[in-house]
Amino acid sequence: MSTRASKRQRMDKDEKFHLIYWPGIPGRGEHIRLALEEAGVAYTDTAHQENGVKEVISQIDTSNQGDTANPPPFAPPILRHGEYTLSQTPNILLYLGPLLGLSPLPTDDPVGMYHVNQLALTALDGFSNEAHDTHHPIAVGDYYENQKDEATKKARDYRENRLPKFFGYFERVLSGDASKGGEYLYGGQLTYADLVLFQTMDGVSFAFPKCIEKLKESEKYDKVFALYERVKEREKIKAYLESERRQKYSQGIYRHYSELDG
Amino acid sequence: MSTRASKRQRMDKDEKFHLIYWPGIPGRGEHIRLALEEAGVAYTDTAHQENGVKEVISQIDTSNQGDTANPPPFAPPILRHGEYTLSQTPNILLYLGPLLGLSPLPTDDPVGMYHVNQLALTALDGFSNEAHDTHHPIAVGDYYENQKDEATKKARDYRENRLPKFFGYFERVLSGDASKGGEYLYGGQLTYADLVLFQTMDGVSFAFPKCIEKLKESEKYDKVFALYERVKEREKIKAYLESERRQKYSQGIYRHYSELDG
Numbered sequence: 001m002s003t004r005a006s007k008r009q010r011m012d013k014d015e016k017f018h019l020i021y022w023p024g025i026p027g028r029g030e031h032i033r034l035a036l037e038e039a040g041v042a043y044t045d046t047a048h049q050e051n052g053v054k055e056v057i058s059q060i061d062t063s064n065q066g067d068t069a070n071p072p073p074f075a076p077p078i079l080r081h082g083e084y085t086l087s088q089t090p091n092i093l094l095y096l097g098p099l100l101g102l103s104p105l106p107t108d109d110p111v112g113m114y115h116v117n118q119l120a121l122t123a124l125d126g127f128s129n130e131a132h133d134t135h136h137p138i139a140v141g142d143y144y145e146n147q148k149d150e151a152t153k154k155a156r157d158y159r160e161n162r163l164p165k166f167f168g169y170f171e172r173v174l175s176g177d178a179s180k181g182g183e184y185l186y187g188g189q190l191t192y193a194d195l196v197l198f199q200t201m202d203g204v205s206f207a208f209p210k211c212i213e214k215l216k217e218s219e220k221y222d223k224v225f226a227l228y229e230r231v232k233e234r235e236k237i238k239a240y241l242e243s244e245r246r247q248k249y250s251q252g253i254y255r256h257y258s259e260l261d262g
Numbered sequence: 263m264s265t266r267a268s269k270r271q272r273m274d275k276d277e278k279f280h281l282i283y284w285p286g287i288p289g290r291g292e293h294i295r296l297a298l299e300e301a302g303v304a305y306t307d308t309a310h311q312e313n314g315v316k317e318v319i320s321q322i323d324t325s326n327q328g329d330t331a332n333p334p335p336f337a338p339p340i341l342r343h344g345e346y347t348l349s350q351t352p353n354i355l356l357y358l359g360p361l362l363g364l365s366p367l368p369t370d371d372p373v374g375m376y377h378v379n380q381l382a383l384t385a386l387d388g389f390s391n392e393a394h395d396t397h398h399p400i401a402v403g404d405y406y407e408n409q410k411d412e413a414t415k416k417a418r419d420y421r422e423n424r425l426p427k428f429f430g431y432f433e434r435v436l437s438g439d440a441s442k443g444g445e446y447l448y449g450g451q452l453t454y455a456d457l458v459l460f461q462t463m464d465g466v467s468f469a470f471p472k473c474i475e476k477l478k479e480s481e482k483y484d485k486v487f488a489l490y491e492r493v494k495e496r497e498k499i500k501a502y503l504e505s506e507r508r509q510k511y512s513q514g515i516y517r518h519y520s521e522l523d524g
Contacts, residue, residue, distance in 0.1 A: 062430060065438035071377055071448060072438060074384045074431050084373050088383045094356075095376045111346050114357045115333055121350045122336045129391075137399050138412065139419035150400065150412050157401035168324060169336050176327035176334060186333060 009098040009105065015082035017043035020059055022076060023052055025252030026203070028089045028128070029077040034195045035093060037240040039100035047247065059085075090120050093192045102192040112187060119173065119185050119193035126166030127200030131207060132253045134158045134260055144257070155260035159211045163204070167221040170197060174223035182223050183230060190234070197224075198231035203254035210261045271360040271367065277344035279305035282321055284338060285314055287514030288465070290351045290390070291339040296457045297355060299502040301362035309509065321347075352382050355454045364454040374449060381435065381447050381455035388428030389462030393469060394515045396420045396522055406519070417522035421473045425466070429483040432459060436485035444485050445492060452496070459486075460493035465516035472523045 017036055021029030029047065036043045046052030056076050058064065066072040066085070073087030079095070086092050094117050097103030104112025137154040138147040173185055180188030185197065201224070205212045216225050231237060240246055249256070279298055283291030291309065298305045308314030318338050320326065328334040328347070335349035341357070348354050356379050359365030366374025399416040400409040435447055442450030447459065463486070467474045478487050493499060502508055511518070 062434070065434050066440050068439040069373075071381060071435045071440045072431070073380075074388075074428075086373070086376050086380060088380045090352075091376055091380045091383060094379065095373070111331075111348070111357070114346075114348055114353055117356065118335075118348060118350045118353045119333060121353060126336075133395070138415045139423070141419070141423055147415075150415075153400045153409075153412075157403070161401070161403055166336075169334070172324065172327050173333045177330040178328050178333045 008101040017041060018080040019043055019045045019047075020052075020056055020076055020078040020080065021045070021047055022056055022252075023047040024247065025250055026199070026247050026254075027077075027252045030199050030247075031089050031124075031192075031196055032077050032079060032092050032096070033245070034199055034237065034240070035096050035100055035102055035192050037245075038190070038195060038234065038236050039096075039102065040236055041100065045245070048245065090117060090124060093117075093120055093196070097192050100192075102190070102195070104187060104191070109187065115178065115186050116191045116193045119191075120196045122166070122169065123193065123197045123200050126162065126169075127197070127204050128253055130158060130162055131200070131204050134207075135255050135257065144255070148259075151257075151260060155208075156262065159208060159262050163208070163211065163215065167215055167224055170224045170227075171221045174227065184227065190231070194227060194231055195237075198228055198237075201228050202232075203249065206249045207254045207256050208261045209256070270363040279303060280342040281305060281307045281309070282314075282318055282338055282340040282342065283307070283309055284318055284514075285309040286509065287512055288461070288509050288516075289339075289514045292461050292509075293351050293386075293454075293458055294339050294341060294354050294358070295507070296461055296499065296502070297358050297362055297364055297454050299507075300452070300457060300496065300498050301358075301364065302498055303362065307507075310507065352379060352386060355379075355382055355458070359454050362454075364452070364457070366449060366453070371449065377440065377448050378453045378455045381453075382458045384428070384431065385455065385459045385462050388424065388431075389459075389466050390515055392420060392424055393462075393466050396469075397517050397519065406517070410521075413519075413522060417470075418524065421470060421524050425470075425473065425477065429477055429486055432486045432489075433483045436489065446489065452493070456489060456493055457499075460490055460499075463490050464494075465511065468511045469516045469518050470523045471518070 019029055019032050021027060046055050059073055059078050060075060064072045069083055070085040077089055077092060078085060078087045079092045086095055097113060097116060098105055103116045134155040135144050135151050137150045173179060174182040179185055184190050185193045215221060281291060281294050283289060308317050321335055321340050322337060326334045331345055332347040339351055339354060340347060340349045341354045348357055359375060360367055365378045396417040397406050397413050399412045435441060436444040441447055446452050447455045477483060
């Protein structure tokens with residue numbers, strides 16, 4: 001298989017990538033970081049900059065109406081690239097895919113970018129958005145302690161019904177012919193959808209270690225767990241995960257409360 | 263302003279659009295219908311076909327691994343176009359945008375498609391996904407009656423905090439320079455993001471009529487409500503809404519329970 005990195009879309013080397021995201025947690029910003037790290041391109045990151053939080057806050061301030069070229073962002077992560085400002089995690093990845101060699105170019109595969117987007121959206125829904133809702137089922141702006149009873153119920157449904165459903169889906173994707181061999185989700189090569197699945201699985205494994213261990217032991221989702229290890233061992237991803245740039249999970253999307261792990 | 267319909271991407275006229283979605287509710291399938299209706303292209307729809315439900319169920323059956331060209335879908339809506347099968351609402355719209363003249367072509371605006379996608383994702387998050395969660399905060403597979411207490415709390419937070427936040431965001435988008443005048447969300451012309459905002463507002467207005475009336479009367483979101491009316495009065499949208507193809511809200515994403523409307 002030829003490497004897709006040699007077939008990136010033309011990109012102005014002078015235009016720096018700047019990630020605007022909260023410091024202190026991997027969060028949704030992590031999906032953007034993993035794509036940039038895998039591609040080996042330089043980027044700046046407010047999570048590691050003095051006053052980085054101020055930049056996040058000014059971007060999502062209710063006085064920000066964007067500019068001539070860009071609507072305002074609703075929430076971080078936000079990517080600045082040259083004159084462009086983009087937000088919404090799957091949207092930033094969609095933009096980065098062809099630039100970083102992490103999704104098929106339309107000239108090679110007319111619908112490849114849509115299939116990769118579909119897979120990334122599904123992983124984000126199942127393993128990120130729904131995982132977050134387990135500890136905040138009632139109000140995102142209120143404390144976990146104030147919605148703990150509801151969280152316990154929501155987490156049970158997530159562990160028993162939703163997680164197996166999503167794991168089963170991705171096992172089917174990897175068993176299907178469009179994966180071209182089942183090593184990666186689509187087209188026989190790494191795409192950003194694999195990075196998203198890796199990171200969301202890593203997050204739910206932190207939040208629900210007992211539950212994920214049980215799913216692994218069931219041997220029903222071997223292809224999914226193998227993909228997780230495959231991504232984790234990629235040279236640049238491995239180096240990144242061992243670096244100080246990789247932040248620890250804490251009070252973000254993925255939280256470990258033993259009472260929610262069953 | 264030139265009409266974008268004259269600058270659609272080349273499309274094989276023989277390839278029919280076929281929407282695969284549950285009958286009986288507008289649901290998420292409605293976003294795909296509105297795009298096709300606005301563009302005036304012919305399409306078939308399982309919602310209006312005998313045995314349509316069977317086709318939906320076979321697509322999302324756990325035995326479906328997709329085919330050589332297409333990963334399996336996780337959930338409807340699903341669009342078949344020629345040999346391609348696409349799923350995830352915002353992904354189908356992303357695909358249809360340039361084909362139907364409902365998003366900027368890269369040759370005219372290199373990041374326009376990403377900005378439109380970002381706006382559509384935000385409207386779907388705030389006015390569709392979160393609206394759904396108000397009546398199913400604990401378990402999507404369980405009855406509303408079994409999570410009514412939690413739903414009452416969740417709906418209060420949605421009415422008081424989340425809805426105003428999302429309305430405020432779209433008012434800012436329409437006030438910003440990238441909207442090019444504030445009639446539509448982006449670039450001075452209708453895009454599918456406007457259709458998504460219209461449909462999601464229509465849905466939340468059905469579910470929370472008192473709350474939406476109050477938000478309207480506050481006069482803080484005049485541009486957003488004006489956009490809603492502007493889309494509703496477009497010739498083809500108006501004709502569609504008056505047709506039998508437009509299904510009524512019932513037990514789908516948008517449900518009216520007076521106890522959730524405050």
